[in-house]
Amino acid sequence: MAEGKRAKTYHFHPEWEQDYFFVYSHSKPVCLICNTTVALAKKGNLERHFKTVHRSYERDFPAKTLLRATKVRDLKAQLAARQSIFTTPKTQSKAATIASYRVSHVLAKHNKPFKDGDIVKEAFLEAADSLFDHFKNKTEIVDAIKGVQLSRNTATRRCEGMAVDVEEQLRKDIDTCECFSLQFDESTDMVDVAQLCVFIRMVFEDMSTKEELLTILPLKGHTRGEDIFNAFMGFVSGTKLPLFKLISITTDGAPSMVGRTIRARSLQRRLFRAHLEENDAEHTDLLLHTDLEDHQWLLDLSFLTDLTGELSELNLELQGKGKDVVNMMSSVSTFKSKLKLMSNRLRLGNLCNFPHMQAELQRQGKGVAQLDSARYEEHVQSISSEFERRFTDFASIEPIASYMCYPFGASIDVGDIAAKVKSLFDFESSTLEDEILTLQNDIEMKARSTSAQPGEHVVFWKLLVAEKYPSLRRCALNLTALFGSTYLCESAFSHMNIIKSKYRSTMTDDHLAACLRLATSSYTPNYEKLASSSQCQVSH
Incomplete structure (x- = not known):
């Protein structure tokens, strides 16, 4: 072929089915009479074959x-x-493979062992025997269930593959997000x-967020x-995590997290309990003795019950996935x-x-006047001071x-707000001041702000034009992260256990990492x- 000359493209015409008994199948013309295929969809080739072989x-x-x-x-x-004789088994095999992935995903979501796949299959077959008893295609349904691959080794491979797929989705989101924050615990x-x-908590351009397990x-x-720092930086180096998008790191304030001392070994208590069990001790842990006739001790206990009840309510209020830091700050300030x-x-x-303490006083036949209020007031003030510190x-x-x-x-101090944002996120304060003043006089944005529902501050900041308010929009993104x-x-540690x-x-x-990722992830x-990437075969 001469250089630069393109090969001619031939197209199959529908009328050739009636004229020459040919159809176009799998990118080639196929003779309906003898199943012969022709390389090129040229009218002359089809006509010659038909008039020569099938005159x-x-x-x-x-x-x-x-x-x-009718004959055509x-x-x-x-x-x-x-053709369906060859394609149907392949389709059924792929369906069985997809089903095995789905069941394995359910097992991982509920922290179940890999071997439970066989139990699921057995239960499914038992249910199908009566559930589909009056179905005409019961045999086909049961055969399809039997074809699902759910052995222990297969479920293990399925979880490994799904964990990799979910991690790839996470990597794409990390690359496209505007910024993110990290949360550490050990x-x-x-x-x-x-x-x-x-x-990791990622924030995207539209102010939407995602929280996912980054790694364990x-x-x-x-x-x-x-040691924690070196382990994490090794992960960063291996995965090319874009740390320039990192806004903040949250820890529980433990010494090992802030780098002051070495943590105590959790093994000691386990060894102590094992020692007690080996010696057939009546109790397998330390016991705390309390004298239930000590009236002061009972008052202290009732006070502690009431106070920890209040703390538990706050704790529950702060728990949950997708919690906005602004709402959490409001809960802490309220407490x-x-x-x-x-x-x-x-x-x-x-x-x-303090209803429990009041009930205990009544049980002891005492009035509030006989209560050492200063003793308990001091404890409440101590907790208040600890909250301020923490x-x-x-x-x-x-x-x-x-x-x-x-x-x-009306009372916003532009310079003060700009200075605080600068100290927190390292922005240019003069640019921030200009944007704050511009926004305060933006009639359209002010109208949109008053029409927003309570708690919709993120929705409001999403409306800001990035070209007009780049620093304020970036501040909103960082705060959301x-x-x-x-x-x-x-x-996650509860799942791990x-x-x-x-x-x-x-x-x-x-x-462990694969199962934990699937158990906690919002990705499907x-x-x-x-x-498609697996070898699709029905179960044997």
């Missing part, structure tokens, strides 16, 4: 007649039936291997702050105010916040959060893609 058909089935049209239709049906698994859990890293040696109110009420002898970071963010919730207040607690890590139980104590770190694996 009797021209006579027996005249052109443009109902007889020929019957031959096409026969060809389709022959705990030990069933065999006392320290596991560093890291969650085993710490085989020490768990000092430097700090409540502590001050409780302290004042105790000083006045009002026990409305939530120092919230205090630095609160003025910015208040402004971001409603930027049109912040974690307010380490709840996700703590929740179920996944790597005493019955699965030999589970590898890689399998691409079953079609996974099945």
Whole structure:
């Protein structure tokens, strides 16, 4: 072929079915009479084959007649039936493979062992025997269930593949997100291997967020702050995590997380309990003796019951996935105010916040006047001071959060807000001041702000034009990215303790990571893609 000359393209014409008994199948013309394929869809090739090999058909089935049209239709049906013999098993095998992925995903979501796949299949078959008893195609349904691959090894491979697919989806979101924050916590698994859990909260251009497990890293040696740092930086180096998008890191404030001391070994208590069990001790743990006739002790206990009840309510309020740091700050501020109110009420002898203590006083036949209120008031004030200390970071963010919730207040100090944003996110203060002033006089945005529902500050900031308010929009993105607690890590450790139980104590770190990712992720694996990349076979 001469250089630069393109090959000619030939197209199959539908009328050739009636003219020459040919159809176009799998990118080639196929003779309906003898199943011969022709390389090129050229009219001359098809006509030559028909008139040379099947000349009797021209006579027996005249052109443009109902007889020929019927014959062509019957031959096409026969060809389709022959082809389905080969395609149907392949389709069924792929469907069985997709089903095995779906069931394995359900097992992982519920922290179940890989071997439970066989139990699911057995239960499905038992149910199908009566559930589809009156179905005409019961045999086909049961055969399809039997074809689903759910052995222990298969479920293991399915979870590995799905974990990789989910991680790939996470990588794409990390690349496209505007910024993210990280959440760190460390705990030990069933065999006392320290596991560093890291969650990521991503914020995208439209102000939407996603919270996902970034990684779980085993710490085989020490768990000092430097060990945690080195393990994480090794992960960053291996995965090319874009740290320039990182806004903040949230930890539980433990010494190992802030780098002050080495953590105590959790193994000691386990060894102590084992020693007690080996010696057939009546009790297998330390007991705390309490004298239930000590009236003061009972009052202290009732006070502690009431106070921890209040703390538990706050704890539940702060828990959950997708919690906005602004709402969490509001809950903490409310509780700090409540502590001050409780302290004042105790000083006045009002026990409305302490029903158990009030009931205990009545049981002992005492009045409120006989209660040492100063003793308990001191404890409440101590907790209030501890809250101030523990939530120092919230205090630095609160003025910015208040402004971001409603930027049109009459008493806003432009210079002060710009300075606080600069100290928190390292922005240019003069640019921020200009944008804050511009926004305060933006009539359209002010109208949209007043029409927004409570808690819709994120929706409002999404409306800002990036070209007009780049710094304020970036501030809103960064604020939205912040974690307010380490709840996700703590929740993940609960999953970990179920996944790597005493019955699965030999589970590898890689399998633990895969199962934990699937159990906590909001992503749905691409079953079609996974099945297409697998060797699709029905179960034997």
